[in-house]
Amino acid sequence: MDLYDAIEKRRTIRVFKAGATEEQLRKLILAGTKAPSALNKQLWEFIIVEDSSIIDRLAELKYEQTMRTPLRDPAKRPKLEKAGVAQRESFKNASIVAVCNKVDWERSLWLCIENISLAAVAEGLGSGIVLYWDEDKKTAEKLLEIPEDYELTAVLKIGVPGEEGYARDQNPFGPRRPDFSWLHKNRFPAK
Numbered sequence: 001m002d003l004y005d006a007i008e009k010r011r012t013i014r015v016f017k018a019g020a021t022e023e024q025l026r027k028l029i030l031a032g033t034k035a036p037s038a039l040n041k042q043l044w045e046f047i048i049v050e051d052s053s054i055i056d057r058l059a060e061l062k063y064e065q066t067m068r069t070p071l072r073d074p075a076k077r078p079k080l081e082k083a084g085v086a087q088r089e090s091f092k093n094a095s096i097v098a099v100c101n102k103v104d105w106e107r108s109l110w111l112c113i114e115n116i117s118l119a120a121v122a123e124g125l126g127s128g129i130v131l132y133w134d135e136d137k138k139t140a141e142k143l144l145e146i147p148e149d150y151e152l153t154a155v156l157k158i159g160v161p162g163e164e165g166y167a168r169d170q171n172p173f174g175p176r177r178p179d180f181s182w183l184h185k186n187r188f189p190a191k
Contacts (some may be wrong), residue, residue, distance in 0.1 A: 006121040011031035011165025013126030014086060019159040020125055022048070028158065029097065031119035035111035043102035045050075047144055048095070049155075056156060057143055058130075059091035065136040094148055094157035100150045109153040111182060116156060126161035128153050 020028070029046050037043065049055055062137045066084035071077060097116075101109045113129065120127040131154055141152050170174055 001122040003118070005120045007141075010117055010121045011126070013089040013130050013157070013159075013161045013163060013165050014128055015092040016090075016126065016157065016159035016164035018093055019164040020120075024123055024125065024128045025095055025097060027160065028116045028119045028123065029126075032099075032112040032116040035108075035115045037108035037111070038105065040107065041102070044153075045100040045150060047098040047100065047146075049098060049144070050096075051060055053093055058096065059088045061132065061136050061140055061143075062091075062130055063088035072181060085088060090157060093162070094128075094159040097158060098144050098155045099153045099156060100144075100146055101153045103149055103151050106151070106153055113154060113156065114170065116158075124160075125132060125158055126165065128157040128190055130157065131155075146162075167185075177191050 025048055033042065035046065036041075043068060051057070063084045066080065066087055069080060071080060095132065098114060099109055099116075117127045117129070135151055140155070144152065146152055
């Protein structure tokens with residue numbers, strides 16, 4: 001698949017029919033490690049999570065984190081509940097890969113994660129990125145037995161897509177900005 005096609009086709013997948021094979025995961029992770037890293041330190045580590053009890057706890061932890069989101073409008077609580085349940089359910093049938101970094105080196109991992117996401121598309125797979133923060137991140141790190149000098153960057157869900165993901169022009173979180181509306185020359189223009 002052409003790189004530009006993979007970029008255009010990449011979507012966040014929230015429903016999976018089946019996980020990736022270990023061979024596919026290794027291929028995707030290897031593609032991730034070809035990304036640039038600060039000072040070429042390559043301070044990334046990966047955990048392929050196969051234990052269903054750990055996967056279930058990561059899914060529940062994401063649900064709990066979502067449900068603690070403060071809302072100004074209590075009428076939006078059912079919508080939040082629906083989103084939380086969907087996040088929890090999105091772990092089903094997916095392969096799970098925890099991406100970790102040496103503490104204070106997270107900036108290098110996002111290039112790696114993008115490589116993995118694009119490689120997944122090229123392999124006919126889909127992916128979704130899960131983030132944890134604050135106490136939930138610490139809980140996930142403890143669950144995954146991540147050493148203190150490392151931290152959890154993200155959890156990737158990878159597998160055979162059970163959906164196409166949101167069309168670029170139909171994303172419920174809002175439309176994409178028009179191409180080049182974000183491009184400036186020499187300096188950021190004054191408002």
